[in-house]
Amino acid sequence: MQRNTSFFWASDDLRDNNNNGDEEIANDEDNGIDIGWSVPIICEGENDELSEETTIGSNDAPASERIALNQHFHGYGSANNHVNGNGPLLSSGAKVLKSIRFQVVIWHIGTIDVQTGFINMRFRLTLFWNDHPKDAESSSSTKAKNHASGGGGAWAMEGRQRAHRNKWNHQDSTVEETIDVPPVSIMNAVEFETVDPPEIMMVNTQTRSMRWTCMYNAKLFQGDHMSVKDFPHDVHQIKLKLGILAHRGRGGRWDHTIHKLDLANEGDSQGSTRVPHGLVVDHCHVPDFGFDPSDLGFQFIPLMYGGRKNADEDSTGEERDEYLQVTLPVYRQSGHYDTSVLPTLAMLNIIAITCLTRNFGSATAATELMLGIAFVQVGIRLTLDNRLPSVGYQIKMQKVMNCCFWLLCGLVLESNMVFFLVKKRGWSFDSADRIDLATACVALMYNVYIIVTYFRGKKSRPVL
DSSP states (O other), rough: OSSOOOOOOOOOOOOOHHHHOHHHHHHHTTTTTTOOOEEEEEEESSSSSOEEEEOOOOOOOHHHHHHHHHHHHOOSSOTTTTOOOOOOOOOOTTEEEEEEEEEEEEEOOOOOBBBTTTTEEEEEEEEEEEOOOHHHHHHHTOSOOTTOOOOOOOEESSSSEEEHHHHHETTSHHHEEEOOOOEEEEEEEEEEOOOOOOOOEEEEETTTTTEEEEEEEEEEOOOOTEEEEEEEEEEEEEEEEEETTTTTSSSTTTTTTTTEEOOOHHHHTTTTTSSSEEEEEEEEETTTTEEGGGGEEEEEOOOSSSOOOOOHTTTTTTOEEEEEEEEEEEOOOOOHHIIIIIIHHHHHHHHHHHHHTTTSSSSSHHHHHHHHHHHHHHHHHHHHHTTSOOOSSSSSHHHHHHHHHHHHHHHHHHHHHHHHHTTTOOOOHHHHHHHHHHHHHHHOOOOHHHHHHHHTTTTOOOOO
8 A cells, every 4th residue: 555644754774865965065065075066155245145156176077067066966956946055064164054843743633722822733844954064163062073984873962952972983992972962942932841862863974964853742832823603614723933032143053144944845855745845744633623734834924923124134134033833724514513502593584484374363372472483593592602712802603593583583573563552553554564564575585694604704625
């Protein structure tokens, strides 16, 4: 059976050198030998834009080969077409634009509490970045040269921002290698816990591409945007906010002008998921709500706090730091109200309107019937109130039930008024019939208005 989604990561031994870089090219680069192709870099300047191309050696290679090499260095690219600069730092006078790339896989979404704005979610967060040799050498956390040959042990987290492992050097002795890990923050989490300890590994030894992953159970605050005024046709945006907040200032370890936030792509995911930067697993279900997995959205939003621009930075046009906001629109499954509650209320209204024909069959027959129907609707309302959200404003379902009740009250008042005019004022029966007919027409139109009001804004989507 073909697997559409897999959460097992391919072994490094299965990687093809043709697709992931040639060892000889990497060794030549490490030894300072010109490789004869061009690599885009970002020069120091006022704007973080691709301003020029620095050439290493000659540019006589075909354009397709130069593009292939650029994809080797920058292949862990952006869904937003940013240059990520995953190759090495080429010269001391220029900085390579780097990236911290996100992948989010949502496994479970709990009951949505629309009153408090909280929701429980289980998700796997994966970060990708390139531990550039110069970064590692300049970091105070590095205790061994990154060009040491041979394999190493498994990486282990050391706190929240660092990982280490034992590896073999050229002298066949073990040394400890330590790298910095981007300190990710779940910005809208009230509380969270990790399901398993975080895992970290080096995906590609040539480009030093690192992968950090962890499964979280988090209680997320959604804010005050979760309005239920359109209940039972309300739609909500479930939000997960992720960012790197520590050491993001200028000159910091994760300087936001150098280490841009980005989305993972095929080079990072290695085909482990249908969508490289994240998805909702097939078995995920939200109680009382439906959603379309393809509506899962990823957006980078400027931070309104932390690492703010100061007066000196304003003149350079430097952008604010950003955070990743993952959104999933969900809509309430309203089948019970659409097919049971509303048809019952509408039919009771029609029956009450037809009672106008009995105005004088018995002195108060019509009024008694309409009052009986009104009490039936009150009973339905008392039953539904236990299932409706308890908020401080009127929701659409309450408005519909109010309209039905006021319609019945209006019919009772009209029946009593006509009885008074005929019996006390001597009006003819023809005059009473004309008043009843006009009232019935208005009541039917108002009943149609109630139905249209109820279904207005309902989104027609498949139930998932």
